[in-house]
Amino acid sequence: MKISKIVTLGGVAGLLSLSSQTFAVEEVNIYSYRQPHLIDPMLQVFTNETGIKVNTVYAKKGMVERIKSEGEHSPADLALTVDISRLAALKNAGLLQAVHSNTLKSNIPTNLRDTDNEWFALTQRxxxxxxxxxxxxxxxxxxxxxxxxxxxxxxxxxxxxxxxxxxxxxxxxxxxxxxxxxxxxxxxxxxxxxxxxxxxxxxxxxxxxxxxxxxxxxxxxxxxxxxxxxxxxxxxxxxxxxxxxxxxxxxxxxxxxINISGIGLLKHSPNKPNAIRLMEWLASDMAQYMYANENFEFPVKNGVPSSPLVTKYLSGGKFxxxxxxxxxxxxxxxxxxxxxxxxxxxx
Amino acid sequence: MGSVVSISKLRTWLPWAFTSWIIALAVLFPIAMVVLQALFPADNIWGHLVETTLPRYLESSLILMVGVGVPSAILGVATAWIVTRCEFIGRRYFQWALLLPFAFPSYLLAYLYTDILQYSGPMQGYLRELFEWKYKSDYWFPEIRSIGGAMVMFTLTLYPYVYLLARSSFLEQSDSASNLSRLLGCSAWGSFFRVSLPAARPAVAVGTSLVLMETLNDFGTVDFFAVETMTTGIFDIWLNRNNMGGAAQIATLLMGMVLLLIGLEQISRRNQRQYQEEGSRKKIERVKLHGWLKVGAMSVVIFPVLFGFLIPFTVLSGYAWSALENYWDPQLYLYAMNTMLVATVAAFLTMVVGLLVSYSKRLQSKGGVKLAHKFAGIGYAMPGAVLAVGVVILFGGVDRFINEMLDKWFDYSPGLIFSGTLFALIFTYVVRFLAVATGGIDASLSKIKPSMDYAARSLGESSFSTMRKIHIPMIRGGLLTAALIVFVDVMKELPATLLLRPFNFETLATHVYYFASDEMLRETSIAALMIVLAGLGPVILLSRSIASSRE
Amino acid sequence: MSEKNILKIDNLSFSYGTQKVLNSISFDLQQGMQASLLGPSGCGKSTLLNVVAGFHEVDGGEVWIEDRVASSALTHIPPEQRNTGMIFQDYALFPHLNIIDNVTFGLQSMPKRAAKTEGIKWLNLVRMGEFESRFPHELSGGQQQRVALARALAAKPKLLLMDEPFSNLDADLRRALVREVSEILRDTNTTAILVTHDQEEAFIFGDHIGLMRDGKMEQWGKPAEIYAKPVNRWVADFVGGGSWLKGVNAGGSVSTSVGSFKLDSGCEKSQDGNDGCHFEVLLRPHEIDLIRCESASQLDGWNGGEVCRVVHREFTGQETRYVVEVSGSEKVDVTTDGLPTFETGEEVKLALKRSNPIAFEVAA
CATH class of the missing domain: 3.40.190.10 (Periplasmic binding protein-like II)
Incomplete structure (x- = not known):
């Protein structure tokens, strides 16, 4: 039994060490409702530009419960959703915090962000x-x-x-x-x-x-x-x-x-500066251009052109x-x- | 006298009772979290549920249970009987091939058959071309995405539970009983219905109840087929209506149904407690089949292997082959390693914990050990996702408590310790699948006569070292089987894995789910094939271990 | 009585749930003694053995092994610390260990080599030396039981408990093995208890015999005592058996349909002295001879019975069993050695080899 005991203890210790405690310093953690293959390419660009590593957990289920129960020690910084009602649910559950960023305010029109600045739309569809x-x-x-x-x-x-x-x-x-x-x-x-x-x-x-x-x-x-x-x-x-x-x-x-995909800063975000930096980046010309041209969504930032395809077949989003x-x-x-x-x- | 606490008497049972109850409580706590949510919901919609959707959920769940339970039981028993009692070409292969569908998760089979059979799929396309039909209204074709389709998917992937147990029961039955009945004038069929089947009834009941539990708790298949069952209801209310309380209420009801099922199964077995002759080592005499009988029997065993494994496996392999070029992703190695890691650790731990629970029950009746044993198996009654929510709430609370205490006394706050770790994930797997392990281990242990324990104890071994030196070596096969089944189950598990895994941690199943649920089966076919292949090894091993017992 | 007590059981009781299985059992056993517990199945004899071994906790009373209390209402020494050996009906050899590993299983505290030497010594003693590297399933039942004996004895138990060890063996082997085991135990001065439902086995084996029924010890004594002086009709029936005849006490002797006998005991149940009380008298089949009517008067000590008739006869190949009808209603079993000498229907007289048979007074 000694051997199996050691194996068990070793296993448990190994598991604990694999936990959320052992991340690199410059990083930002996202809980995402959005499927990874849709956003990973963009996040890769962000990491290349800033050196900030982005970790994601994708789940459609139980996100709110997970954030709630992790409470103030939650490792998650941002929640990324594909519709407004989930952002609203997070806000109503008191899980978001306000972000006062001039970049976000100037890039995202008033009707596409929360009145309390707790969530921001990134794209429209x-x-x-x-x-x-x-x-x-x-x-x-x-x-x-x-x-x-x-x-x-x-x-x-x-x-x-x-x-x-x-x-x-x-x-x-x-x-x-x-x-x-x-x-x-x-x-x-x-x-x-x-x-x-x-x-x-x-x-x-x-x-x-x-x-x-x-x-x-x-x-x-x-x-x-x-x-x-x-x-x-x-x-x-x-x-x-x-x-x-x-x-x-x-x-x-x-x-x-019209619906949106959007993002919110979680109340107990441990990497707040990095998280805000990612939010601002997602509202930047670069990211908005990628949203428009790779995902064919309507950018929220004024002045970012729609993709040629959208222009041709989807009335350029000007409906x-x-x-x-x-x-x-x-x-x-x-x-x-x-x-x-x-x-x-x-x- | 009896009320006086005696240390020397406590010493004999307390450690085992303590162990069982620790394990039972570890299982009960996350479930209690869910039940508490159900009893004290933030926004009570129970009345609304009863008036609107609940009857519908119940109805389809019940229809599904009948439509899966009955054919699974018949198919499982028929195939088991044919391969144990009849002789025909390829019988030896069929007896393990019949287990192959086990390797397919139901949801994967559902994705595959939808791809083949849907309107835009190759099957209907071919038929349209052949008969020059143009539109859907020109002909009738069964809708695969329906409750009927779900029944077929579940039956094809779950009947092996019945087959496995019925077969070992038929193998263990002494020839003399059925031979005697044939001497007494029963025909072969008569002896099947009057002797063999009643004797195998407990095994069939256990197998069928496993099938029904899996059916009730499935999410992936019914979600994809848009069948409104209790589980899809749970997710709908929880995620779309943001009402955890209502979801917990349905989950609790679902758990109640599963417990009822377990209760019924045990009652049906109560009058059936019989000690089998110690595995007679004689070879079984098999009936050689001829003519139509042979054709009939062979079709019965070919059918599930063909539709439950060969066809979907061929199609999947084809997809994977053509996907190699475009969709090969080196990350798949990592996902496969992750899957192996969690499945192996979870299977090992479940086996160890299961052994402790089962052995305690064998050893002791004091201190409510039997009750603890029952509780320990209750996790299997919970849908994976609901259990996962219980675990999230539980560990969140534990983490907060630890942090508060450490902060108060040592001014130190370590952050999350359990939440969002592999520990939480594996804990959930162990809780979820413990019943699978204890079931098998109980059965193995019951075959060891008490005199073995007595002999070892009287030769100076403690109860613990007796387990180590006598029981573990003697039930090695049973332990391995239990671990293997848990391994395959964990590998296929989806909802709890989705919810509990740490950052950047993907398994094959989660990877397949992203794509396949978004109708991109071909993109993910390599990972899907890996799941099936990884499940195949244990399944074959499992099959051979029972086969060798009497071949 | 210079030998010390190895086992002392005092007023022991034990229940499974609400069902009382052992009820006020008391006896003791000295160093080197062998006892048999005999009784019908379900009488509690195996349970008693398991209680002594420590597999069950008692409700009341005490079990002493040597000079310490092993079981009482307050104490329970676990089986592994009792130093008792055990042998089972199903042999209970560990199937995953070979023979020598089985035998040395209880010798874990010894160095490996010494344990092996010791194990071989015991295997040789039970004449199984050459099988040391075989596995249990390769041996016959009798061989397995010898190994089980070696395994139990190798651990040098203070007390050896044997639970129907021979009942799975065929009759010849059983008889031979009982004798052999009994000799080995005597040679090694091992104190042992044998549980059995076989009377012959119990008598061959035991220095003492305990007769159990319904969780009670009906009688505890030496074999001859049990046979000759059973304490009640049940014991007399269970050990030896025979035919019961009704009798009435008259003038200090009991008269029955086959004649009258002097008794050791007088009337106790009857109030009016020694006369007129009723008895049941046991005639053991082997304690009767049949004689032809014409030669009856020549026999000494025979005080004359009535004429009887042989109604049934069977020859077993060793002895002849008759059923003899006495005065039209009572029947008597008689067993004689050798070939049959009387025909069915023949009129005979009974000759008793014992002048004062077993008798119990019954209420009128």
């Missing part, structure tokens, strides 16, 4: 309708509201109702029409679904191309991803992008739904966006989740 060029004539669909029409005549492909992007879209319907109308709308959309909600946004366009549906609901940047064959990894998707028209809905009314405050969307996201459950969306 719109949730739009992508319609089959083959079956849907141009101009046939112009609003989100049409999607619930019992006589629509088109099938809709859409990812799961509980997905953050959809929740945000539904929240915008609640903001525009109230809870009851939004519920009716969602139930109507549910009836027009061409198949069970599944897959990511690109898979919805794939469904349209395959003929399962006529309309897909997707975020704008996915169009860019498909159009470039996902950097050569999915060449078949080029055809997908070419097979659909991108419709920015409600241009005659309140505008297309009419819904002006409802992001905080309102965040506030209604809880109702939106309830509606998804009540309607039994996707069943």
């Amino acid at each position: 719109s949730r739009v309708i992508m319609a089959s060029k083959r079956t849907v004539p141009e101009g046939a669909i112009t609003t989100y509201e049409q999607l619930s029409d019992p006589d629509l005549g088109y099938k809709i492909c859409m990812r799961k109702g509980s997905n953050a992007y959809n929740i945000s879209l539904i929240a915008s319907m609640v903001a525009a029409h109230g809870r009851d109308e939004a519920k009716k709308w969602l139930a109507g959309v549910n009836k027009n679904l061409g198949r069970k909600p599944q897959g990511n946004d690109r898979a919805q366009v794939g469904g349209v191309i395959a003929g399962e549906c006529d309309l897909a609901i997707a975020n704008t940047y996915y169009f860019g991803k498909m159009f470039t064959g996902n950097g050569g990894k999915n060449p078949e998707q080029i055809e997908w992008a070419k097979g659909v028209n991108v419709i920015f809905p409600n241009q005659e009314g309140r505008g297309a739904h 009419k966006g819904d002006s409802v405050p992001l905080a309102t969307i965040a506030e209604y996201s809880k109702i939106a989740s309830e509606l998804v459950a009540e309607v039994g969306f996707g069943r």
